[in-house]
Amino acid sequence: xxxxxxxxxxxxxxxxxxxxxxxxxxxxxxxxxxxxxxxxxxxxxxxxxxxxxxxxxxxxxxxxxxxxxxxxxxxxxxxxxxxxxxxxxxxxxxxxxxxxxxxxxxxxxxxxxxxxxxxxxxxxxxxxxxxxxxxxxxxxxxxxxxxxxxxxxxxxxxxxxxxxxxxxxxxxxxxxxxxxxxxxxxxxxxxxxxxxxxxxxxxxxxxxxxxxxxxxxxxxxxxx
Amino acid sequence: xxxxxxxxxxxxxxxxxxxxxxxxxxxxxxxxxxxxxxxxxxxxxxxxxxxxxxxxxxxxxxxxxxxxxxxxxxxxxxxxxxxxxxxxxxxxxxxxxxxxxxxxxxxxxxxxxxxxxxxxxxxxxxxxxxxxxxxxxxxxxxxxxxxxxxxxxxxxxxxxxxxxxxxxxxxxxxxxxxxxxxxxxxxxxxxxxxxxxxxxxxxxxxxxxxxxxxxxxxxxxxxxxxxxxxxxxxxxxxxxxxxxxxxxxxxxxxxxxxxxxxxxxxxxxxxxxxxxxxxxxxxxxxxxxxxxxxxxxxxxxxxxxxxxxxxxxxxxxxxxxxxxxxxxxxxxxxxxxxxxxxxxxxxxxxxx
Numbered sequence: 001x002x003x004x005x006x007x008x009x010x011x012x013x014x015x016x017x018x019x020x021x022x023x024x025x026x027x028x029x030x031x032x033x034x035x036x037x038x039x040x041x042x043x044x045x046x047x048x049x050x051x052x053x054x055x056x057x058x059x060x061x062x063x064x065x066x067x068x069x070x071x072x073x074x075x076x077x078x079x080x081x082x083x084x085x086x087x088x089x090x091x092x093x094x095x096x097x098x099x100x101x102x103x104x105x106x107x108x109x110x111x112x113x114x115x116x117x118x119x120x121x122x123x124x125x126x127x128x129x130x131x132x133x134x135x136x137x138x139x140x141x142x143x144x145x146x147x148x149x150x151x152x153x154x155x156x157x158x159x160x161x162x163x164x165x166x167x168x169x170x171x172x173x174x175x176x177x178x179x180x181x182x183x184x185x186x187x188x189x190x191x192x193x194x195x196x197x198x199x200x201x202x203x204x205x206x207x208x209x210x211x212x213x214x215x216x217x218x219x220x221x222x223x224x
Numbered sequence: 225x226x227x228x229x230x231x232x233x234x235x236x237x238x239x240x241x242x243x244x245x246x247x248x249x250x251x252x253x254x255x256x257x258x259x260x261x262x263x264x265x266x267x268x269x270x271x272x273x274x275x276x277x278x279x280x281x282x283x284x285x286x287x288x289x290x291x292x293x294x295x296x297x298x299x300x301x302x303x304x305x306x307x308x309x310x311x312x313x314x315x316x317x318x319x320x321x322x323x324x325x326x327x328x329x330x331x332x333x334x335x336x337x338x339x340x341x342x343x344x345x346x347x348x349x350x351x352x353x354x355x356x357x358x359x360x361x362x363x364x365x366x367x368x369x370x371x372x373x374x375x376x377x378x379x380x381x382x383x384x385x386x387x388x389x390x391x392x393x394x395x396x397x398x399x400x401x402x403x404x405x406x407x408x409x410x411x412x413x414x415x416x417x418x419x420x421x422x423x424x425x426x427x428x429x430x431x432x433x434x435x436x437x438x439x440x441x442x443x444x445x446x447x448x449x450x451x452x453x454x455x456x457x458x459x460x461x462x463x464x465x466x467x468x469x470x471x472x473x474x475x476x477x478x479x480x481x482x483x484x485x486x487x488x489x490x491x492x493x494x495x496x497x498x499x500x501x502x503x504x505x506x507x508x509x510x511x512x513x514x515x516x517x518x519x520x521x522x523x524x525x526x527x528x529x530x531x532x533x534x535x536x537x538x539x540x541x542x543x544x545x546x547x548x549x550x551x552x553x554x555x556x557x558x559x560x561x562x563x564x565x566x567x568x569x570x571x572x573x574x575x576x
Contacts, residue, residue, distance in 0.1 A: 008574035044571070062567030070547045070568070070575070071558035103564070 002028050003042040009072035010064070012040040014120070014223055016080045017060060020052045021045060022194035023082060023126070023135050029198040029207050030216060036223045054083045054092065058099035065103040078120030079105055080222045084134040085125045086171055096123045114221050122222050128214045134171050136178040139194060142209035143181060150204065154181050225518050226266070226323040226486065233308055233315040234268070234333075235261040236555050244559035246544045247512060250529065251522040251557075252576050253548030258555035259522040260285075262548070263396060263488040265319045266520060269329035270394040272363035272371040276384050278307055284398040284490070291381045297357060303377070304359050307333065313357070332362040336374070393485035395478045399494050405463065409447035411477040412440050423514065424476040427507045431500070432469055438462065449473065468495040472504065476511050483515045493525040501531030509535050513542070524576055529569060536566040545575065 002024055003010065016039050018024040024043045031039055042064070044056035061081075067073050081096045093111045100107040100121065108115040112129045114122040127137040144151040154177050178194060185204040186192040197203045228243040236258045251259040264281045268274045279291070294300035301313040308315050317333040335357040362370040376383040415421040429435050434454050441450040441459060450459040451469075463470040471494075479487050496504055512519055523529060536543050543562030548555060560568070568575050 059567050059570060062564050063571040063573055066545075066560050066564035066568035066575075067573060069558055069560040069564055070545070071549060071556065072547075 001031065001037075001039065001041060003040050007042070007067075010040050010042075010067055010076050011074075012038050013075050014039040014078040014080065015064065015073075015076060016041045016082060016219075016222075017057060017064070018043040018082045019054050019057065019084055023084075025195040025198055026135060026139070027082065027219070030212060030219060031223075033207050034216060034219060036219060038223055039219075054086075054095070057081065057083060057096065058102060061099050061103040061105065065105070077118065078116070078122075078222065080114075080120075080122045080124060080219075082124050082126060084171075085127065085132050086134060087132050087169075089125050089132060092125055093123055112218065114218075120222065122218070124215065124218050132171075134175070135194065136171070136175045138211055138215070139178050139205045140174055140181075142206060142211040143178075143204045145209060145211055146206050147204070150181060154184075157184075225327055225516075226321045228322050229262075229265070230318070230320040230322075231262070231265045232318040233312075234265050234317045234319055235307065235309065236550070237261065237265070238309050238554055240555055240557060242546060242557040242559055244544055244561065245518075245546075246562065247518055247542040248509060249518070249520045249544050249546055250532070250565070251520060251546045251548065252524070252529070254550070257548040257550045258557070259548055260490050261555075262546070262557065263490055263520055263522065266321060266486060266488055267394055267396045268319055268333075269321050269331050269363075272361070272373055273384055274331045274333065274361045274363055275304075275359060275373065275375050276382060278304075279382065281396075284396065291377055293377055293379060300377075301335065301357060304335075326366055328366050330364040330370075332370075334360055336360045393482045394488065395482055395485070396488040397475060397478060397490065399491035405448040405461075406446055408449050408462075408474050408477055409440055411481040412438075412449050413447070415477065415480055416440070420480055424473070424480050424511055427476065427511065428469065428473050431472075431503050431507060432466075435465070435469070438473070468497060468500070471495045472507070475508065479508065479511045479517050479519070480515055482517050484517070486518045486520065487512075489519065489521045491523060492521050493523055493528045496528075498527050498531075501528045502534060504528075505532050505535040509539070509542075526574075526576055529575055530572075533566055533569045536562055536569075540566060547575070 016027055018027060018041065020043050024041045027041050031041070042060070044052045044060040064073070064079070068076060079100070081100065083092050083096055085092050089111070097107040106116050106119055106121045108121050108123055111123045111125050114120055126135050127133045131137070157180055158177055181204055182192050182194065182197055183190050185202055186197065186200045187202070189196070189200060192200055197205060198207065225245070225247065227245050228241070229245070231237040231240045236256070251262060253259055267281060268277055270277055291303060294303065305311045305313045308317060313335050318330070320330045322328045337357055358374055361373045363373070364370040373384055412421065415424070425438050429437065436452045436454050439450055439452065439459065440447055443461065449462045451462045451465045452459050453465065462473060475489060508519070540562035543565055545560040545565040547558045547560060549558075565575070
């Protein structure tokens, strides 16, 4: 399901392209829970040699086109791109449309919409429709929905460390909080991360949280 | 420039089409997936001497190039049978290299079965029946009428009449060796007289600064390219200095001598140190563009292919990767455009 950083072929019908490894592992956990088996998940990575994050997605899509032209993606008939909105969801959507079309993929006319007949295409901007933020917003909201006390604990810890004054933007601060939460709760593996929590028994983020409903429903629609 | 190729019934190709060829075409794929055969197919188009070229190719393959006067039909067909798909000499080989302007070539090869005793087929053999096969090649350049060749076999080997050596040069380099010294010497001399040698000599000396200069000298075997090394008075044959340098210079001579033509290079990586790969590509690409030449290069070497990225970037339109695979006995080639080829290399994906 999850493509290696250095892969040779794409054997599934659908490909989900994420910004980074944490997002890809989260999507993998959602697909597994939903019993969706016809998707590969991939992301640009430093191991792949060309960085990671949203700015690396255009080259990653170009490499996917290369794999298709090489004849090594014989079943592929759909691509979903899952970038983070950060503070600019509209620009993010426009950038992803350009990235898709530059690599000769069809692009959807609007975000959160699965389009195309022979080849499906879609862009789901994290954390969801009408929101700014990143994957960590979803993880944080799911964690505190299940256990509201965690918010007070982590906020206090965070303030105690002096991070309220930190120069990091709100998205970075939330990533810090999520990392603090995971590190503090996963005592058997305190260096766990958003990528690895899905293998932890005491994972503070329930994969069946209703916070993930929009993304879950969208994945079903894309995979259908 | 050749833009697309159709091959039918030649070696491992039953029916294969590939389009989107560019100035530099890199062939990758597993063993036995048809990379070398693709080069051979293009080499067969070099001129109306296609059947003589077949025996040169057998030398490259190291599968023997001796011709013995055949005693019967079976031994006559055996001379040619490995040229045909499925070793079936009843098939018709068609190789169509379609290109820009004046660059299209086509060759058909088949066995003609005579119904009448019209001519002596085997000069040394009295056993002529009324149904002997005769290998025939029909070579066609652009829309001109085909040149039909029916070679004879005699005690000296293959006798081909009616041969036209094309003005569209195709040179093929085998995997392990530089071209023979006399070929290098001939090309060196020709380029020197035309004033075209300096560019490639300078490129070689810049890349290997311990080489001060090159010259054509005579040794016991005849003319050969010699190198003057820094801090050494006596010139040395280039092949003695380094196999890799000799091979690179041989390739550059071949490319520079093939203006508006095609150069085929099988397993280019052999003989080169990995830290030279980037500059190797840069030099080869520059000389290729200067001479409006077209390259077809096979390689299995991931480091060599990764080293190609800096040369591709900014010149994506000049590159194509041709990836071959064999599925259910059929060979196919997939063309990957330069910009996507570069992206797959950058991502570190498997491209061999």
